Amino acid sequence: MATSPETSLAILDDYANVAPKHFKHIPNLKIDTFPETLDPSTPSGLEALAKRLEPYPVVSCMRERTAFPSELIQKLPNLKLLLSSGNRNAALDLQALKERGVPVTGTKGDLPQTQSEGFDPPPPPGYSAVNQHAWALLLSLCGRIPQDDRLLKTEAGAWQNGLGVSLGGKTLGLVGLGKLGTAMAKVGVLGFGMKIVAWSENLTQEKADDAAVGAGLEKGTFKAVSKEELFKGADVVSLHLVLSDRSKGVVGERELGWMKKSGLLVNTSRGGLIDEQALIESLKKGGIKGVALDVFWREPIPRDSPWRSVDSWAKSEVVLSPHMGYVNEGTMNRWYQEQAEELERWLKGEELRIRMA
Template identity: 30%
Template sequence: MNILCIGDAMIPGSQFKKACAEFSIRKNVITVNDWESDWDRLQNRRLVIEKQGPDAEPVLPMIQNADKETEMLLVLFAPVPAGAMDALPNLRVIGAARAGMENVDVQAATERGILVHHIMGRNAQAVSDFTIGLLLAEARNIARAYTAIQQGTWRKTFVNSDIIPEISGKTLGLIGFGYIGQLVAQKLAGFELEILVYDPFVSDEVVAESRARKVSKEELFKQADFVSVHARLTEDSKGLIGRTEFALMKPTAIFINTARAGLVDEDALYDALKQKKIAGAALDVFSTEPLPENSRWLELDNVTLTTHIAGTTADALNNSPFLLVRDINKLLVGENPRFLVNPDALQHPDTQAWLASLQA
């Protein structure tokens, strides 16, 4: 099998090549490239693609000039538009070592009978860890105290000095209860929190297994001392949390978002913080990244800000290509993969013929 691996500054192509050793098919021709090896430029380029889609850049020369016999393309953030697929007439599988699919034209792939894989939960441990860190940092003024020391001040008084909470015995509200939300609940269990969940797509049984309680969005925002967002951003979930929800929150409550900025009405959140209708917030995601020097968020003294790093750990990045390859390998040996994005492509005659040839 001819495999093209295109890495970047986060996961180099060489790491994809290492993972390819786990394929059940042993006689593979593997070509390795890196799309963007500069970390800062990668952040800028991938953010443009996440907003504008895979056509934000021309077809990459490393795809345009690749072996026309290439059957599998493995990437992280490199864009894969329809033109890239047309440049590889024998392409049968595209694998993206991430959950989001903004850099791959899935519809075009399906039309051409190209199977698209991604991986869910690759950074779930990392994001859940970071969420807990943000909760503690905002509630206990950890980042603000450190900044004060750097500036030569021994600060003991904060915006929330009269209401600084202990975590134990409080109520945690989780918006979204997929793998990350469940891990947050599991890891915070030692604090003996009451845990409320709003997620229309998760059964009561799954919620109950985590010793949590499924409630309406309104009830969650009314009762929670900490609200943490772990939902997927879709057309239906855009603006899921706005003025109505922030108006329901306790004045002592803290809001945390390590998911997607588009889930939240940022104007409504800013106003709630500015007017101290809620105690504070901790944010790792923003509609504009990086934040401009004159960002309004920097005016506030009741918010903890980080640079979209919740899911970025060495373990999460290094393991991603292996998780991807293992899932694609299920397809190659006739099993059902977990993370096939477009199962309809399995019905394409070219795909069926290719899969049959692998089993021959």
């Protein structure tokens, strides 16, 4: 395609300043970065974001950070290419972008043919960084690591201020037994000797057996149960569903009420799977022992979010991380490297490797 001598690129939400080095080699490319996320769900946020992006023909975004609703897309007449990450991005109105004729690229996160210097390669095929982070959160919660780390660093004389939780032989309940749920279950079995129960609307025992065998475990290792049985019987409940109209709020007041008083809840999928207010009310009264969250209902969480002051009101133990499940050095660098590769193809008029729209 014909291009002007200089093309302008806006990089959004690159909190760790990873992206620029991957684009700087492209000739006649002007790069601007905007690490502060703007929320277009309000009229003022929509106008601010439209004003920010209006001049740019190319925008780089990280999946599900800045949203691109149709109202925003209509206000960006100069947009010609949207570079996203991953192979899906629920924050983009792909139909509106398609109708505008704006191609949207994705990334595979695969191993590059040649490794760039200065950063680790992405995880190998079959390895789940999200699963690693889910276990990091759960083990931090069980071992009181965030709390004790903070106390030892800030309070003279602090020592063994609470009791940890042993996972050996306990029951791990998976809400969703896809790739990530199965990975979580496999570690539970092999690492801690945990019993595995699972539920989703379409899960059968046959599918649970297939998942176990596919993970190298014996048939029958995973038990498909009812939703009520899972929440009442599990010592740890971990969520592994894609957020949709059907799964939104799949964990609410009823499900939290079913959980054991000693139960732990882990969510590394999407904040919307849980009724936020119901969870807050449960934690205020100590309805469950603890929760570990990597995902939230609004991201980044607002400055006045109750999660910013959770230690002041929760009677349950709470461990939080800022949606770090996929944010590792190798993956982030490879995603931006792939975005730069796609931009170069587009500038040369070549076919794009991965198209979302």
